[in-house]
Amino acid sequence: MAGWGVFFLGLLNYKTGKIVIAENRKIGILFRLYQLAVLGYIIGWVFVVRKGYQEREEAIQTSVITKLKGVALTNSSETGLHLWSAEDYVIPPNGEQVFFIVTNFIETPNQRLGFCAESFKVPNGRCQSDDDCVEGEAVIAGHGIKTGLCINSTGTCQIHAWCPVEHSKRPTEPLLSEAENFTIYIKNFIRFPKFEFSKSNVLETPDDSYLKRCSYDKEEHLYCPIFRLGDLVSWTGNDFQEMAVQGGSVGILIEWDCDLDKAYSRCNPEYSFTRLDRGLNNSVTSGYNFRYARYFKDENGTFRTLYKVYGIRFDIMINGQAGKFNIVPTIIAIGSGIALLGAGAFACDVILLYMMNTSSFYRDKKFEIINLKKEQNKHKEGKTGHRERRHKKPAADKEAGNSTNKPEETEALAESQLPVDQRGPTVPRNAGQRYSGNLSNQGTGPRHHITFSAQN
Ligand SMILES: *[C@@H]1O[C@H](CO)[C@@H](O)[C@H](O)[C@H]1NC(C)=O
Secondary structure: OHHHHHHHHHHOOOOOOOOOOOOOHHHHHHHHHHHHHHHHHHHHHHHHHOOOOEEEEOOOEEEEEEEEEOOEEEEEOOOEEEEEOHHHHEEOOOOOOEEEEEEEEEEEEEEEEEEEEOOOOOHHHEOOOHHHOOOOOEOOOOOOEEEEEEEOOOOEEEEEEEEOOOOOOOOOOOOOHHHHHOEEEEEEEEEEHHHOEEEEOOOOOOOOOHHHHOOOEOOOEOOOOEEEHHHHHHHOOOOHHHHHHHOEEEEEEEEEEEEOOOOHHHOOEEEEEEEOOOOOOOOOOOOOEEEEEEEEEEOOEEEEEEEEEEEEEEEEEEEEEEEEEOHHHHHHHHHHHHHHHHHHHHHHHHHHHHOOOOHHHHHHHHOOOOOHHHHHHHHHHHHHOOHHHHHHHHHHHHHHOOOOOOHHHHHHHOOOOOOOOOOOOOOOHHHHHHHHHHHHHHOOOOOOOOOHHHHO
16 A cells, blocks of 8 residues: 555656756867767758758659641652652651651652562572572571562562562751751640649730740740740750761650749749760761662552651650648658767767766766665675664764654655665666665665755
């Protein structure tokens, strides 16, 4: 019963740590410098530079629509004049995020199914005699099926194919050099779902002729996403006419880096342009081309025009992130800063207590070593050997403390039942109840209890 009473009274105590102040300049300065550094890191880097108080959103939702304008007239010796409009030179024509623009081509008109000689450019099609051309075998990387004949005039097998096979050379000047003046309109819508924020890169204006007149300019017309192809390529550090001969690949990156704590108008797109097939100067791998055919019908059957087209492929990539103030990341940032300060205190403790000449002094002052066994042994010794002395002790205390109360009278008020043994290290006060509980159960001899009030 008494034990429970003490326990419940003990609950009403407030326990607080004891602070040891070490008057040591070096450690003091070190600790202050560390605190300054941490403070600088938290404020400068975490809050100002990295905006640690913001909730981030990197999953941008985006849509891109492209449209090209411009026409070009070509004049080839084989087919004569040909007018190229956007429907012809943009592949695919439906305004995608990745598209191809024809700048140069090889045309092989009027191909019909029949028998003709394989091109000499195909190694597997070459032959010395009919034995080299096995009937029914396809020419590896060639144009048709071998018929078993070797044609001496060309030195190649006869094949069953769309004839005649392509034989022209790539023009050294781009046939659609006027593509330099084509314009591309890139419409881009973005959305940050977490913040319910959406925007587009086109000026929101009631003036519907604006987009017909304007052209992109970083300062003047940021919200006019109409680019001249020649400009696009020159911003990548390349010459359009040079690139148009063999083709290539250009990346258009639109970046949206938005601080949504600021005004709507401060969230702007940023364009950058790079050539993606760079570093391949005049090697066989540089450039971009592919073939396609257009089919026609007349009274003699089907015939086709084969095109091998060279051109520039554009890849539009959208990147974006947004940040907005939120209390949770703010608290986390502050909390981690405080934790860092604590790490500094730990490091200074280690230096102070273990790594200095005077460390043993600070250790003695800071640590209180207790041992339950030793404490009990002393207690027993005290009971048998030093009984007299122990009996005197409370009296001495009484005089020193200038107290008129007898210790026994204050027993009922005891908050902490500590055995009075002032010689050795004492049981820590903050764990008083538990230790005294153990001890008092074992103690059979006269026990002496004091209160803090009686002692002080
Ligand atoms: C593009 O247009 C400009 C001005 O209209 C003209 O001077 C230039 O020759 C054109 N470029 C090509 C390759 O046609």
